[in-house]
Amino acid sequence: MIFNSAEPYATKFCDYLQKPILTSVDAGTQFNKPSVTIEDINSDEKCMFYTGVPNKSVFYALFDEMGDASEKTKQNNSSSSSGTGRPRSLRLIDEFFMVLMRLRLGLLLGDLADRFFVSKSTCGVICEKWIEYLHLKLSFLTTWPSREIVDKFMPKKFSRKYPNCRVIIDCTEFFTETNQSLSNKSLLFSSYKSHITYKALLGISPAGLITFVSDLWSGGISDKQITKQCGLFELCERGDAIMADKGFLITDLTTPLGISMILPPFKTHRFSRREVEETRRIANLRIDVERAMERVKNFRILSGVIPITLSKKVSKILKICVDLSNLQPPLVHDDP
Known part of the structure; x- marks a missing residue:
């Protein structure tokens, strides 16, 4: 930046008048600092x-x-x-x-x-x-790691019980302004949030890094449908395991691909001690994906009601926020 040699005097004068200081940038372009x-x-x-x-x-x-x-x-x-x-x-x-x-x-x-x-x-x-x-x-900040990289940095709390876990997934929703189109309102309405929303699927590695983020879909889409269409299965390999909440009823989609699901037991009866322990263990490991989504929503452009004027680029905004959140300190600290 090029400053005028008389700037100290101009600064005092501008301070006295309580006006912004004018500086110059590039040839012949003036702007207020x-x-x-x-x-x-x-x-x-x-x-x-x-x-x-x-x-x-x-x-x-x-x-x-x-x-x-x-x-x-x-x-x-x-x-x-x-x-x-x-x-x-x-x-x-x-x-x-x-x-x-x-x-x-x-x-x-x-x-x-x-x-x-x-x-x-x-x-x-x-x-x-x-x-x-x-x-x-910034897309290089959110990449899908190889199986070898996942194994190398897998925390012991995963490797002890779920060594084949490749990714932990969950869906999250973002409020948006009400659209005037009745058909769009129907597509965007989320019965879970009772509001017009966008919905995305995020996945983190066992080490806590966000490795997958889908485009934003209408809030009315089911977890199963968004998982099927977002491209996640194409990235996984035979023998991998996906950890998810019990709402992800996608075993019929993953089994033919050689991919297993790590889900909490379904409550169709009184849980045994083993099932209680299994539920608690999976919940403790899945909490990291919730924390990762919280980091993304700390970018306040996503935390409020997203205006319709951003609808054409809101998926790109989400992915930029995910990229930047991956620069923050690790979420998962390995236990001894």
């Missing part, structure tokens, strides 16, 4: 609060990997011979920081526009371009 930038973050706690990233070192490491961001996040797709496009109002790193704030804090575009001293429309374009870009750029 945002009310908060990544340079203002002075603790890991604040970095997590604003961005969902554990610390500034991780933030900068991510940003350093985005060497093509300037080209991929242009604010227009002009095919003019100059290829310059619209000049940026913010530094590239400020745009990245702003989009992470949008995801982590769920801030409205008008609020972000005021914080970063840009117009609401410019803020909307920046967020839209970066969401498309980050969806592709």
Whole structure:
């Protein structure tokens, strides 16, 4: 960033008038310095609060990997011979920081526009371009590990009883605004939540890393149907085991594929001592997938009622939030 040599005097003068300081970025582009930038973050706690990233070192490491961001996040797709496009109002790193704030804090575009001293429309374009870009750029953070990798990092509490466990799955739902279409209302209505929702299936490895996330489906879809259609079975191998809640009645789908299910016993009678112990053990191991989903929903853009205006990119937003949550400290700590 290029600062005017007379800036100290300008700073005092602007402080006196209680007006924002003007600085310059890129050739000939003037902008008001945002009310908060990544340079203002002075603790890991604040970095997590604003961005969902554990610390500034991780933030900068991510940003350093985005060497093509300037080209991929242009604010227009002009095919003019100059290829310059619209000049940026913010530094590239400020745009990245702003989009992470949008995801982590769920801030409205008008609020972000005021914080970063840009117009609401410019803020909307920046967020839209970066969401498309980050969806592709961060996908490496959520990958399906090989059987060998799963075995290598499997905690002892799994290897003792369920050494073939490949993934622990569960579904989660996200509230959305009521659609005006009656047919869409019927598809999106969740009898479990008694609300219009989106639904996704998440899977974590025994070590606690999110390794699978489906696209968002309508809230009325069953757990069995979403598991069948999301592509999870194509990733599993013969001999693998999937741990799930007893609501996943998919044994008829997994058995022909050579995949076994780890489910709590069904209560058709009074449980024996062995069945009680089995239920307790599976519940204790499955709690990690609940904690993983809680981390994802801590990105507040997903925790409230998602506006209809985000419907076309909400699946991409979910996957970005999953990618970023995988940067946080491990959920599972191996016991001795």
